[in-house]
Amino acid sequence: MDHLRHAALKLALGEQPTEDLPMIAAQALAGGLESPALIELAGLSRRDPPADIRDLFVQTMAELGLPVPGVEEAWRERMLEAAEGMLTGSLTHYEASNEIYWCACHLERTDSAREIVHLFIGLWSSWEDWPDERASIERDMQLAAADLLRGHGKRVPE
Incomplete structure (x- = not known):
């Protein structure tokens, strides 16, 4: 969960490369977290459209009860x-x-x-x-x- 929260903070500050989010999601899945959007995000490629990756990450965080902060x-x-x-x-x-x-x-x-x-x-x-x-x-x-x-x-x- 810490990796996801840290990625959310970095995303809010414009410091998180979106292409890294699918791997971060895959690591969260391997660590035992699960949500429909997390599973979908983990299946994306680094080459998928950045807006799609970002939107799915935001959805994942909302599903996990940790919305991306302002x-x-x-x-x-x-x-x-x-x-x-x-x-x-x-x-x-x-x-x-x-x-x-x-x-x-x-x-x-x-x-x-x-x-x-x-x-x-x-x-x-x-x-x-x-x-x-x-x-x-x-x-x-x-x-x-x-x-x-x-x-x-x-x-x-x-």
Whole structure:
């Protein structure tokens, strides 16, 4: 399910090649997921019309109860995934802070989004500028990432 959800986020952001969606669907089928549109999508070729592939993917996600998000929602989810990645160790503090900042730049210009941008660009640039202080800055990055997740009703990994 994670591969499909990740593909849906990338599709919403214009980063998912449609020709890869049939193989992603086939992998989901092999992993035990099933829906009529998923079966049909897995049977398509990379050379089928991109609009047909995309439409069938959108239908698949709806059938599975995971509709393809809008652009704003996709940026927010990607930002929260980066925060989680920092806390689980799948991303470095530096990578995650940069990703959080970058995603927040694409959100609607609210006070909250601006605060996230300023906080994480500050932490990210401080990490570069103050190498002797990196341990302390990384702790601040972790606290900010945990607060970001909590503020969006997400569980904070331990």
